[in-house]
Amino acid sequence: MGILDFANPTRFMKLTQLVLPWLVGLCAIAFAVGLYMSFFVAPEDYQQGDTVRIMYIHVPAAWLAMMCYSIMAISSLGTLVWKHPLADVSAKCAAPIGAAFTFISLVTGSLWGKPMWGTYWVWDARLTSVLVLFIMYLGLMALWRTMEDPIKAGKAAAILTLVGALNLPIIKFSVDWWNTLHQPASVMRMDGPTIHPDILLPLAVMAVAFTLLFFVIHLMAMRNEILRRRVRTLRLRAASAARPAGGSATLQPAE
Amino acid sequence: MSSWALSLFQRELRLAVRVGGGALVGVLFFLAVVTVIPFGVGPDLNLLARIGPAILWIGALLATLLGLDRLFQADRDDGSLDLILMAGRPLELVVLIKCLAHWMATGLPLVAAAPVLAIFLNLEPTAIGAVTLTLAAGTPALTLIGAIGASLTVTLRRGGLLLAVLVIPLTIPVLIFGVSAADAAVNDPVPFMTPFLILCSLSLISLVVGPFASAAALRFSSD
Numbered sequence: 001m002g003i004l005d006f007a008n009p010t011r012f013m014k015l016t017q018l019v020l021p022w023l024v025g026l027c028a029i030a031f032a033v034g035l036y037m038s039f040f041v042a043p044e045d046y047q048q049g050d051t052v053r054i055m056y057i058h059v060p061a062a063w064l065a066m067m068c069y070s071i072m073a074i075s076s077l078g079t080l081v082w083k084h085p086l087a088d089v090s091a092k093c094a095a096p097i098g099a100a101f102t103f104i105s106l107v108t109g110s111l112w113g114k115p116m117w118g119t120y121w122v123w124d125a126r127l128t129s130v131l132v133l134f135i136m137y138l139g140l141m142a143l144w145r146t147m148e149d150p151i152k153a154g155k156a157a158a159i160l161t162l163v164g165a166l167n168l169p170i171i172k173f174s175v176d177w178w179n180t181l182h183q184p185a186s187v188m189r190m191d192g193p194t195i196h197p198d199i200l201l202p203l204a205v206m207a208v209a210f211t212l213l214f215f216v217i218h219l220m221a222m223r224n225e226i227l228r229r230r231v232r233t234l235r236l237r238a239a240s241a242a243r244p245a246g247g248s249a250t251l252q253p254a255e
Numbered sequence: 256m257s258s259w260a261l262s263l264f265q266r267e268l269r270l271a272v273r274v275g276g277g278a279l280v281g282v283l284f285f286l287a288v289v290t291v292i293p294f295g296v297g298p299d300l301n302l303l304a305r306i307g308p309a310i311l312w313i314g315a316l317l318a319t320l321l322g323l324d325r326l327f328q329a330d331r332d333d334g335s336l337d338l339i340l341m342a343g344r345p346l347e348l349v350v351l352i353k354c355l356a357h358w359m360a361t362g363l364p365l366v367a368a369a370p371v372l373a374i375f376l377n378l379e380p381t382a383i384g385a386v387t388l389t390l391a392a393g394t395p396a397l398t399l400i401g402a403i404g405a406s407l408t409v410t411l412r413r414g415g416l417l418l419a420v421l422v423i424p425l426t427i428p429v430l431i432f433g434v435s436a437a438d439a440a441v442n443d444p445v446p447f448m449t450p451f452l453i454l455c456s457l458s459l460i461s462l463v464v465g466p467f468a469s470a471a472a473l474r475f476s477s478d
Contacts, residue, residue, distance in 0.1 A: 139421045
């Protein structure tokens with residue numbers, strides 16, 4: 001009953017086929033509204049001018065970079081504990097999306113940092129932890145790609161994801177420590193003043209739009225992955241059926 | 256320690272020390288890294304004394320990473336890993352013993368070599384003692400965290416590079432607190448004990464997490 005029914009990949013495919021067009025539509029509307037508000041309605045910052053608008057892309061992307069890892073960690077728990085057939089598909093598909101959002105937040109952050117801080121990159125605690133998160137995403141993707149068997153790769157990646165989830169708070173804490181030790185707070189911070197509603201509203205709409213975008217891409221990628229695995233299984237079956245019954249014929253002459 | 260654990264420990268230690276001189280190569284690599292740094296940053300002794308603890312820590316981290324693929328790879332190649340898996344002993348304990356032996360054979364020589372290499376870097380006696388102490392407390396964590404990566408990549412043909420990429424982000428806290436403690440011993444207003452105790456706690460955390468995660472990965476890689 002309930003959520004366990006969607007564990008069945010066929011039912012999942014049917015459901016997502018129904019839901020996806022609506023999600024895509026909602027996502028497009030949210031982006032249209034959010035982009036219009038952030039580019040035309042939201043006021044310029046009295047100090048930062050138009051560059052403040054980068055924030056409407058940067059902040060949601062950074063939120064999603066973290067949310068994506070949490071979803072991967074939950075999926076990994078599903079892989080290891082409940083052996084949920086969709087969990088490792090979900091984890092595998094979330095990794096590149098998370099890496100992309102992390103990349104977007106890093107790039108937009110440094111584009112914002114150039115006019116504001118005068119440099120593209122500072123070894124600020126927050127930037128450094130996001131960079132570490134980015135490396136972890138890429139490492140996970142590399143691990144997925146190097147293992148041929150999707151089930152084994154899924155379990156290996158699940159262990160690494162969970163160890164990473166345990167480690168991320170420690171990394172965050174230690175990078176904070178390292179940062180305060182080496183450079184006292186010289187960097188201007190975003191989180192000082194409370195945010196005015198004129199800015200908060202477009203930001204909230206953009207956050208909703210980004211979240212919808214994540215779910216659209218994630219569901220589409222999961223559908224692709226399920227289809228890819230079915231093709232793989234069919235090919236393997238065809239290959240083993242094509243083999244002569246004798247079995248000895250599999251020995252090919254050496255080239 | 257029960258007899259099977261003791262004999263496993265002895266076997267691991269003997270293999271690690273005798274086959275290919277693993278311990279010595281690690282120390283040689285450590286020496287090579289420390290030697291190459293002055294060519295990069297210049298021979299200024301004051302600068303070297305300032306960044307010396309960091310150089311020693313990074314060298315030890317790299318040397319540990321390079322040795323990690325020997326942890327399970329050789330056992331998998333000759334089939335003894337399968338026997339160990341089927342022996343019915345608690346795999347977490349087996350991993351812990353293997354890590355301990357591996358650290359005795361590769362980590363401890365690095366710790367022992369650190370004071371000698373520190374002289375090249377113009378470190379003061381206090382700094383030499385602090386670096387050696389932090390390395391002794393921190394390198395077990397590097398080995399135990401690395402064991403996770405080693406067991407994840409054990410089925411891969413050339414997993415060494417991937418192993419390093421997977422393990423390095425997880426070792427950042429150890430590096431930060433190791434270097435901070437060594438620095439704090441010499442010149443900082445920060446007391447030495449705070450980062451040192453955090454470093455010890457990181458080692459203890461990895462003592463718990465490492466064997467469990469590594470054993471789980473080994474189990475999944477075999478079936």
